[in-house]
Structure formats: C-alpha cells, structure tokens
Amino acid sequence: MTLLQILVGGALAVACGLFLHDRPRPYLLLVASVLAVFWFQPALPLREVDFWLPVATVMLSMTAWTLTATPESRRERENWVAAAIVLILILLLGLTRYLNVDPFLTASRPPQTVSIVGVLAAFALAFALLNRSPGRLNRGLWLVAAFLIAVFIILKAPALGTAASLLLRLWTGQSTTHAAASDLQWLGFSYIAFRMIHTLRDRQSGRLPDVNLAEYLTYIIFFPSLTAGPIDRIERFVQDLRHPMPLSQDGWLVAGKRLVAGLFKKFVLADTLALIALNATNALQVRTAGWAWLLLYAYAFEIYLDFSGYTDIAIGLGRMLGINLPENFNAPYLKPNLIQFWNSWHMTLTQWFRAYFFNPLTRALRSGRRPLPAVATIFVSQLSTMLLIGLWHGISGNFVIWGLWHGVGLFVNNRWSEWTRRPASAWAKSPPRRNLLSAIGVLVTFHYVTLGWVFFALPTPELSLAFLRKLVGMP
C-alpha cells in the first residue's frame, strides 16, 4: 500500500467510524474492499491482466463462498443483492475507460466493455446455477483448494511464472521477448488464498460458521489487511463485523496511535533502513566483516519494521472500522529461543500453518499402523512446516535453505530445552542468573534468525555463502 492509499483508507475509516452505524457499515466495507482490490493492484506489462486479476480475486472469493455456504443460505435474498452490488461495481469500474482522465481506480485503462460484460454474465450464470443447486458442493471444495495451490505454485516459481507470462503474452498477441515471472504480480493473492483455504478446510471439518456473501467477501478482501495480513479467522472477523466495537474517545486514540506508529515504522524507519540493508548488489560490494554485519543488522530490522509497520497500519485502520484484527508480532527479536520467536513473528501465518499443516501432519505421523517415535515426529513436522513456510515466500533454493535453517533450529531448540531443562533451572535460581540466561538466549536467537535472513535477502545460495564468508572475514 502506498502512503496515499493508506491515507485514503484512513479517511474512509474515520468517516465510517464517525458517521455510519451498524446497518450500512458491512456494505460500505464490502464496496471499499472491492474497490481496493482494483486500486491496490499494481500495473502490469501484460495487457489488461491488471484488471482481470482483481476480477479473478472477487470471482474466486464468490465461488469459494458458494462452496462453503449451506444450500439454504445460498438462496437468501441478501446474498443475491451482495452479488449484484459486486458485479455492478466491477462493471462500473470497467466503464471508467470512457472517462477522459487517467485511470485512477484501476492500474491501467480497463478492457473493452463488451468483454467485461461477457465475463460478468458468464460468471453470473455459473454463480446462479451453483447457488441454486440443492445439495452441498463438497467436491468443489477440493477443486478450489487445489486450484489455489496450483496458482500459488505458478506465482511463486519463477520458471512457471515466466512460462505463464509467455502463454498470456501469446494469447494477447504481445511480444514474448520480455516475458517474466514479475508480469504476474497478483496483489494479495497469498493472503487471499490462506483465508480461502482456511474457510474451505473449516467447512470440510464442519467448523465454519454460517456467513453471508457480503461478510465472506469482506473477510477475504478486507482492505486494511489485503496486502500484508494479518490472516484473521473468519468466525472472529464476522463477529466484529456483525457487532462492531463502538469507538469511544479512547478507542480512537488507540487506533490513531497504532496507525501513526505503523506509518512511522514503515515509511520512516524501514524505508530508511532499506537504503543500507543487505541486498544482492551490496552483498558483493561490502569491504569488511564489520560493515557486512551492519548491513545484515539493517536488513533484520528493516524487514521487521516494514512488516510490523504494515500490521500496525492494518490493525489501526481495522479498529477505526470496528474490526479488531489479530496481532501479528510480539517483540520477536527479544525472545530467548527460536520456538518463542516463531510464536511472536508473523503469528497469524504460523497459527495458520499450525492449524492446517503441522497439527494434522503430527497427528498423522503419530497415529496409523506404524507411528513414528516422538522425536522423529517433531523433527519431520517442524522441518516440513518450516520448509513449506520457506516455499511460501518463493520457490527457490534460498527459501528452501531458509526454511530448513529454521526447521533444524526449532528441532535443536526443542531437544536442547529438553536436555538442559534440569541443569539450567538448577543453575539459574537467582534473578541475576535467570536474566543472564535469558539475555544470552535473546542474543543467540537474534543472531540465529539474523544469519537466516542472509538466505532470505539474497537470491542464490552461492551469493549467500560468499556473504557468509565475508561475515567471518574470509575473502
């Protein structure tokens, strides 16, 4: 999100908080979020794709709702109204191509109206047919989940992304010379996919609450958390949406402070640190080990301040709109071990992986005909979870190494705690000793995490190793 987009979002949140009461609020949030999906989408070199990707986001979300809703709720009138609002909104956005001004709500000039109408009509027909079907649509749940994962893999694997761009360029009659994975920057897709998979899985396990289309769509594309999370749970989100916390004088102050803190963290601190943070260019240029460490520390704090700044902005805006988004960070660099670090860093992501991967995998490994021993189960579960989190950032060798680095770290942390619990507690009886132990833990954990950032910040293992050599003063 740019500063302008945040400020407009803030103004909208203030207006919504001050002047709108319960009834129109969900619809206003829905309209604002649909508009935001289009407005936040960056311009892409592929013709018209920066219009169709937001359309796909909305249509995918509507389809996911259809699959997760009960047959009775699918037929309720309010859902048809919500669907009509959204589709008309997309059509209106498409009609802005006839305004004699530069595109202001879409990344570039919208496509021909006839193609927009065609797509919307086809989708509306399919949507109506699906919603009129009498039974549950369980098979579709797997289909959509598989589709989301497939798109995710294409977007995160550079080779597949480039191939997809190539195909799209051929289809649109554009030159294929400059096809690149970056042509397919689908705004917020990761977070949208996480939320959708959460609802699809919870529907399968019977835990999903009944929500209407407007609520579901607003949950998936809620504009403050669209681009960088946090990943809320639908049952909690909808509760706030239905019964927004009235904003008292103090509530405004808390929300405002959070927003300002986020803006400061992101646009002052993180953006300044970005000028000196480790990257693929300066990794080779830096001359001494001391400076190399400084660049790495700058990166560690930049990534934290950037991400947690965005979270603060999302939480601040959310509160103004009556939605208490969950916390995503809790002083992660001050945690005395890696397990606690991962309980405080991008918390909603780790909770998601815990709920939908780690726990089911652990259960599967510990049950069945030949259950794995506890230690092996911990090892496999932690390693594979962290590997998956690594791959979520991008399908590349360095993200695999980064995931394994943390997977191994978590396992070692687990075993170390087990082995040293007794002697450590026997030794650290006095507060100074406990503090010393904790300080050492914080220092070691911070540096373990920071060294891991080398693989995260740099594009290849070779460059990462070259930089690690610099860190220890080797040529």
Place this chain on the structure above:
Amino acid sequence: MNPDSMSARNKGQGIHPLRLLAKALIVFVVLDLGFGLVNTSGLGRISAYNLLFPGRERFPFGQEAAESYNLSLYNLDAMFASHVLSAGGNPTGEFRVLLLGDSSVWGTLLQPQETLAGQLNAEGLVVCGKGARFYNLGYPTASLMKDLMILDQAMSYRPDLVVWLTTLDAFPRSAQLASPIVANNPARVRDLIARYHLSLDPHDPALVESTFWDRTIWGQRRDLADLARLQVYGLMWAATGVDQAYPGTFTPAQRDFPADASYHGSSGPTLEESQLAFDVLAAGQRVAGQVPLLLVNEPILISSGRNSTIRYNLSYPRWAYDQYRAMLGQFARQAGWPYLDLWNAISPSQFTNTEFHLTPAGETLLAEKVAQAIRSPSCP
C-alpha cells in the same frame, strides 16, 4: 474489553482525538512557517561525513541512488560537508591541490582511485617540500560559473594550488546559468556577478527563485529528504567505497558524424569571443587571489571517422574548437596564467562513453602530464 483500550482509557482520559489532531496540525503549521522565516541555509553544514563516515572523494552526484549510494542535490554546503576536503584544516606538510572541472574531472565511469585526483594522489608527488594531496572538486556539468561558484567556496579550505580543467562547452554564455547546481543557487550566483562585474544577467529566468512557501518544511521536503538520504548513504560509501553506478557495458563515444558544422546554433566561420564567458574565467583568478592557478584545456576525442574533417567529435566542429583553443591560449598568455593545452594528449582509444570521459589508462596519461606541470611551481 480490549486491554489496549483499557490502558488507553486510563492514560488518555480527557484527550479528545479531534482536538489532538487539531493541536498537532497547529504545531506543524507553526513549525512549518517558522522554518520558512528563519535562515536555514547552514543546515547543509551539519553532516555525518568526516565524523561518522569518511568524507567522499568527489561531490555527491548521481541518478540511480539505490545503486550508486549517491544523489544529486543543490545544497553546496552539504556537498562540501560530505567531501573529504572538509575533514579538517590544511595539515602542515600537505600541499593542497584543488582540481576543478566537469564530468571528466569528477570521473564518470571511473572509481575514485581511477580519477585524475585519485591517480595524482597515487603518484605521491612532493611539491615545495610537502606531500601533494589532490582533491576532486569536479562536478558533472559544463559551466565556468559552476566552477567559479565551487572555487569561491573552496578557497576557505586554504589550497596551495588550483588546477582548473576546462573545455569549450563550459564557455558559452548560454551555458553559464543552465547548470542545475548554478540555477538553484541564485544568491551565490548574484553575489559573484556583483563582486566580479560579470556579464551575466542577475535576473536571468534560468535562476530558480524560491518563494516563502518554498522555504517552509513542506516546500523543502524534497531537499530535506535528500539531505537526510545523503547522510544515510554515507554508511554505504564507508562500507563499499562505491559512489557511482557502473554499467556492465556502455555505448562508446560516437566516431562518425553527420555533415554538420554547427556549434550552439552557429555554423561559423567565426566564434564570437563575446559569446564566451572569459570574464568568468578571469574572475577565477581574482577568487584564487595569491594561490597559483593552473589552467588546463582538457583532452578531447579527436575522431578519424566519417565527417571528421568537419568535426573533431560530436560536440565540437573543427572551426569552433580551433578558434576557442587560440582564444584560450591568448587569454592565458595575456593574463600570465600557467597553461597546459592537452586537447590532443590522449589517443582516441582511451575515451569511453563521451568525447571527454577517459579510461583509467587515459587518466593515468593525463595525470602524468598534469603532474609534470606542477612538480616545480614557484614555492613561497
């Protein structure tokens, strides 16, 4: 009840958000207007360079800040404050030489140690019994007025010798105020015009006039941000020694030209002396005062390609450049300036992307020639 809002309730009792916002706005407006009222011209002198980070070997200049850890700004104080020249007073035992000029002296495509100043420093010259230390005060725009402005400020650093490298493109009157660094320093320019009675219009529209609003924090937000970024990039300069983005490849200077003999809109055959700013050059000597000044006509690419009988290179038709050389030589003789005409001193193979920019080897050759000229000046 949310714990945050509970604690805020306790702490923030009686604080009304709108009132708070209004007060913050008033404080900002007062500060903003106050900033516009006070003279903040000295702000550029506050610098992390030569304090936290080593000074830069050349002035800040650059378009691709993220790659070069460098940026262009118009604040001459900040430029000097970031330069290694500001590291301290002239130490005893140092023979301080300032090099003035354009991009060829600044060193486009060259690392700091490969520039003329870098190569001269590597030679370890001893002049008048002191170790010579050369400071690169080149700046990549062609204008004698720009050089004069820099020299005027640089004199406070007590040089022992000034070497002024120049070329025809720095002479046309139309070029004097066109350089952005000049245009954005109107007060300095007017002062120089008045002090040395220069034949330049002090109210030339090229000079960027700042209004009161331009001097407020809001009006100066870009300049203030640049100033802050320059300080932050000091860390990258210290960490990497990089102050320029070096492209992997570049387009070599043009060797073939169209059959066009024009120079600054004139096709000759006479180059009007009145159209060249020799008065600005002469003012340089007055600015330098007792400090000796060596004038150098810098090397240019002399092409043997298509239409090279008409033009030496893309910038200069032969008729204009030949007359300029003659005028410059005559000016130096009449003024009694030490003068080096090195126009053809470097072979065409040693030029890079323009007819002025040299390869490191070309700079070595140039450094040798300049070094020869300054080895034995008249010592005090």
